[in-house]
Amino acid sequence: MATVNISVANDADFFRSFLYRTLSGDPIDLTGATFVMKARRHAQDATAFLTLSTDTGEIDIADGPGGSFTVLITRERLLEMTIGPYDQSLVMTLNGVKQQLWSGVLTVNPGPSR
Structure with a gap:
């Protein structure tokens, strides 16, 4: 599992593309996949302050066979945090x-x- 640290400013949207690939660089097919990303003050806390998913549209599989997806956190969501x-x-x-x-x-x- 990878470690991904994200730093954002709350005066603009955060939008990034990611590629899911093998160590040799071959894309991993994401066709049919769903994603959920949650942020909590501490991992053991019950309350998630941010939930993003493919079901609600903040995470989008841009190219399933190519292993590409995007993550969007809107400015409005960041200002709530x-x-x-x-x-x-x-x-x-x-x-x-x-x-x-x-x-x-x-x-x-x-x-x-x-």
Whole structure:
């Protein structure tokens, strides 16, 4: 599992593309996959302050056979969050199997234009 740390400013949307590939660089087919990403102040906390998913449209499989997907966190969602670090992870479900693709820290910083 990979470690992905994300740092964002709360005065703009966060939008990034990701490629899911083997170590040799071959794409992993994401056709039919669903994703859920959650952020909690601490991993053991019951409350998730941010939930993103393919079901609600913040995570989009851009090219399933090519292993490409995007993650969008809108400025409005970021403004609802308290400044600081959150434990986050991304879980993929494919063919009925749940797999954690990454975990890490999502750090929300104050943006000067907010």
